[in-house]
Amino acid sequence: MTKNSTNKKTAIIGAGGHARAVAVLAKSLHIPVDHFLDDNKELHGKEFYNIPVKGTTSDADERFDTFIGIGDNAIRKRIDDSYNGLKYNTFVHPSAIISEGVEIGYGTVIMAGAIIQPGAKIGNHVIVNSGVVVEHDCTLGDYSHIAANATMAGSCHLEEGAFVGINACVIEGKTVGAWSKVGAGACVINDIPLNCAAVGVPAKPIKFYNE
Numbered sequence: 417m418t419k420n421s422t423n424k425k426t427a428i429i430g431a432g433g434h435a436r437a438v439a440v441l442a443k444s445l446h447i448p449v450d451h452f453l454d455d456n457k458e459l460h461g462k463e464f465y466n467i468p469v470k471g472t473t474s475d476a477d478e479r480f481d482t483f484i485g486i487g488d489n490a491i492r493k494r495i496d497d498s499y500n501g502l503k504y505n506t507f508v509h510p511s512a513i514i515s516e517g518v519e520i521g522y523g524t525v526i527m528a529g530a531i532i533q534p535g536a537k538i539g540n541h542v543i544v545n546s547g548v549v550v551e552h553d554c555t556l557g558d559y560s561h562i563a564a565n566a567t568m569a570g571s572c573h574l575e576e577g578a579f580v581g582i583n584a585c586v587i588e589g590k591t592v593g594a595w596s597k598v599g600a601g602a603c604v605i606n607d608i609p610l611n612c613a614a615v616g617v618p619a620k621p622i623k624f625y626n627e
Contacts, residue, residue, distance in 0.1 A: 425449065428442075429476060430452065435486065437485075439465055482503065525543055535553035541559050548562045551568055554572045574591075584599065595610060
């Protein structure tokens, strides 16, 4: 498992709600955050939790460890694809329960009260939000995002960039396709294809996106 560790101060890309939640988590882990970077220039010069917003995403600097604190999966991927040489932090809340042998990639955050069971594999730049349950042998692809209190039953698979909404569930062995979105409270009992939005109980695609 990738552990919370750093030898340098951290810069968080983004200064919105998710970035601020990550900053508070970093502080609880005694990992120093030097600054935020955000493309909204109205935020420049402001401080959140005594951490200044210093520049735009293009100002990412190899002298700092980095975390992409942006909830939008596609934007996290775009920013990650834009840089070489950055070292990304991984943050795990101390109240999260992580079973032995779980694999967690870089740039990922696991928030308060999450439970990750044996055999789970979590990719890079993944968001596992508060109260999420990821059961045994699940795979969460790079840039995927599970919103608060959602549940993944055993051996589920989220492909790259997939999103599962608040209080949704995915039953055992099912797949949510790449860059698809499962709505809040939905229940996935059949595989969800890629590039779509799926809602309801059972979850069904209602919209497809251009690839």
